[in-house]
Amino acid sequence: MSRNVRVLKCSPADVFAVLGNGWLYPSWVVGASRMRDVDESWPRPHSRLHHSFGVWPVPIDDKTESLEWDPPRRAVMKARGWPVGEARVTLDVKPRGADGCIVRIQEEAVSGPATLVPAPLMDVMLHWRNTETLHRLAYLAEGIGRGSASELSTAERESLGAAADG
Template sequence: MSRNAKVMHCTPEDVFDVLADGWLYPSWVVGASRMRDVDEGWPRTGARLHHSFGVWPMLIDDETVAEEFAPPRAMVMAATGWPLGEARVTLHVKPRGSQTIVRIQEEAIAGPVRLVPRPAMDILLRWRNAETLRRLAFLAEGRAARRTGEPVMPSAIPADESELPAS
């Protein structure tokens, strides 16, 4: 199971504003290339995002299902990527002073991807999810800057989860 964390210069509500806008999914999820549709009930449990991953002409149409949406603390999604399989992605969001710590955890739950040795999969997912959190931070911090009228001033951000405070 791969885990990453990032300090974001915004509130948990700013993060959840991005997560609640299904049309932004390919803007922050590495590998998602376009949105085809967003269920009207997104992000309620069972609602779906209909997206594609890859690049033309090798686009694969798939979907992500909301399993839990509990702002301002957590979101759980089941993301498909057939023919590779499915993954459960959990985001934990926690305020820390004027900042927010977002932790992402991803694990294969179905399909051939479960046969990939865990250490190899963790290396790939750690890189991918670090970029995913970086993109999510850009969007959430941008919303915070518009809301407050103040520019986002990034500070020294820990390079890995071991430098962050415990959950």
């Protein structure tokens, strides 16, 4: 089971504004290439995002289902990516200071061929992928929350050559 943590310079509500907008899914999830449809009830439990992963000319159509939605603390999804399989993805968000938060993403394969990959190898692959996923989520959520933030956003720190996490 892979776990990644990142400090964001925005509120938990800003993170959940991104998570709650299903059309943004391919903007922050590594591997998702396009959205085909978003259930009207997204992100309530049992609602679905209809997306594709991979690139043209062979994108694969699949879906992600909301299992738990408890803003601004927790979201749990079942992400399908057949023929690889399905994964349970949990995002926990906690406030940090006056205008920041900590986001933890935890992912584990729950069905399909991915469950046959040895855990240490799977964890390495998922850790790399979810580091970038949290990086993209930071761009979006910090952009939403820029109204009152006094610290530099992830994008601003990177453009100045500063450390990305901090």
